[in-house]
Amino acid sequence: MNDIALAHTRAVHATVHHAKASNAPLSVIERSWIRCLEDYHLDPAMIRPPEIVDSATLRERADALGSLLDVAKHEMADLFRQLSGDRLAVVLTDHEGMVMHAVGDASFMHSAAGAGLREGAIWSEERQGTNGMGTAAKERATVVVHRNEHFLAANTLLSCTASPIFDSAGRLVAVLDVSSRSELPQQHSMALISMAAQMIENRDFLNRYTSAVSLRFHSRAEFVYTLGEGMVAFSPEGRVLAANQSALVQLGLRDPAELVGRRFEELFSSSLEDMVARSLANTLHPVPVFGLGRGTPRFFGVAQAPAAARRYPFAAPAAAPAATEGRRKPASTSLLDSLQLGDSVVAAAISRARRVLDRDVPILIYGETGSGKEVFAKALHEASQRASGSFVAVNCAALPETLIESELFGYKSGAFTGAGREGRRGKIAQANGGTLFLDEIGDMPLGLQAKLLRVLEDREVYALGSEVPVRVDIQVVSATHCDLRAMADEGRFRKDLYFRLMGLAVTMPPLRERGDRAALVRRLLEEESGRPSPEIAARALALLEAYDWPGNLRQLRRVLRVATALAGDAAITHEHLPAEIVAAERKATNDTAGMRPEATLNPIEAAERDALIEALTRKRWNVSGLAQELGVSRNTLYRKMKRLSVPERATPAS
DSSP: OOHHHHHHHHHHHHHHHHHHHSOSOOOHHHHHHHIIIIISOOOTTOOOOOOBOOHHHHHHHHHHHTHHHHHHHHHHHHHHHHHOOSSEEEEEEETTSBEEEEEEOHHHHHHHHHTTOSTTBBOOHHHHOSOHHHHHHHHTSOEEEEGGGSSSGGGTTOEEEEEEEEOTTSOEEEEEEEEEOOSSOOGGGHHHHHHHHHHHHHHHHHHHTTTSEEEEEESSGGGTTSTTOEEEEEOTTSBEEEEOHHHHHHTTOSOGGGTTTOBGGGTBSSOHHHHHHHHHHTTTOOEEEEBSSTTOOEEEEEEEOTTSOOOOTTOOOOOOGGGGTTSOOHHHHHHHHTTOSSOHHHHHHHHHHHHHTTTTOOEEEEOOTTSSHHHHHHHHHHHSTTTTSOEEEEETTTSOHHHHHHHHHEEOTTSSTTOOTTOEEOHHHHTTTSEEEEETGGGSOHHHHHHHHHHHHHOEEOOBTOOSOEEOOOEEEEEESSOHHHHHHTTSSOHHHHHHHOSEEEEOOOGGGOTTHHHHHHHHHHHHHTSSSOOBOHHHHHHHHHSOOTTHHHHHHHHHHHHHHHHTTSOBOGGGSOHHHHHHHHHHHHHHHTOOOOTTOOHHHHHHHHHHHHHHHHTTTOHHHHHHHHTOOHHHHHHHHHHTTOOSOOOOOO
């Protein structure tokens, strides 16, 4: 036993002894350490790499999670970009601590995999002692386990924050964790991770009950469509099928069993049919309804029939489907239109894409991660004649190579050890009659590209283990942040697949180059706060406009979500924004103050430079906006700025 392990072992035993002798309430770490010593009989100094299960068992566990795994992958990618730091990973385990998916920076993932932090590894508290994933599952609460708070000395270089994920019956189904090498405690990440876990729960709930009548409600109208909303799924006959935890709390119930099977009229002073009709008449804005519990609390809610359009990011509320049966939904076009808030590049992309809709032309969307490529693809689907079909998204970068083939093509019963008894339809078959969205197509393994090409050419898909093809009719929309043509020229992407996917290419500009940032901030702020025209101070809005947003729209949405929660009913100010955004203002102000014309500029050029700086200052250094105002391209304006020694980013002093 080395000195570090010996010192840690002594600290664990001393802490447990003191905790048991004291009358003070036990902390999360103390309770866990006691379990590790007395229930699991673990030794803090032992070297015990996590058990790694085989690929068949991993597939079986992935099938058990069902749609939650797909929902979690998207949310994990968002969370990683929001935290965006070196030496960290976002990890999802199932209820028994088996790692199902992980995303993180390459260097940390490589070293962490050597320590057992990878897919298929079991990080339960019973096996690995106190750790974020295992202890959050035991405590059924969000926990922080920082370095020496881990039970095993071998894990004390990690800092972990983890939050449990529950299903509608209150059962633990997964744990979301962020592990890093940070030397600082991660309490500041707790809110983001808890919100991400709640979002996974809510989205999985909606996915599982798409055929049910849904009710989304809260005691405050502005909190409908937010993380704190109550969700209840009803059968067509009006009986409760399931509810999320927030719904139970607001209705004064503790156990889902107290709610399941009850009729709508037993809970609220209205009928379900009336609630749906009033919601549609109010264009899916919350309408009042009284509860029947003690004190008849007043709620605000939105009820939707199973076929009602879901509320997408940036989308205007959908119209009632009953009045448009057999025709395309009116909201389809408005969804695509709602993406245009004043940016010329986005407007051009919408205009060009609209012209090829319903002509069997594949569409390739270029754009940085988080720039809104999937939202744009979803809007195209809703505007097409395939709107009544499924929109199936596949993140080619998020799926491990061991699972991507079965995810895309599906498998029949007995295709491999651990395959589900009933088999499983792949994503391509699920998109039949609708749209298949292949996100980050540049990250698809070369071996699978040939199979995908065959599907696109023949419009037939073979499930793993099957010799019978299934015909598919799909619109293909793909997206990437890579230069696919360059990859194809270098042999890293199949040229034949590239030319098959490249029917029409459009670009989603990064947030820092968009000329509609203020409008985007206000639109997203309405969505995150759940109320029209929420207040935001002028300085806060200017800071959000001036920031360069490396995480693009995803990062902006996260920042606004936290700011809305911190501000409550008050206006959002700079104090509710992350420190790095406020710090960027100070740095830009200092840079601006230190600007000096280059000595080589002649008087005419110096005057031109001063005029350009004045114009950029007036536009808050929105290069795209100024280029549009001057009637020139951004590249032309950037060249002029470079020639006149004008920096690309600056913010005027406030």
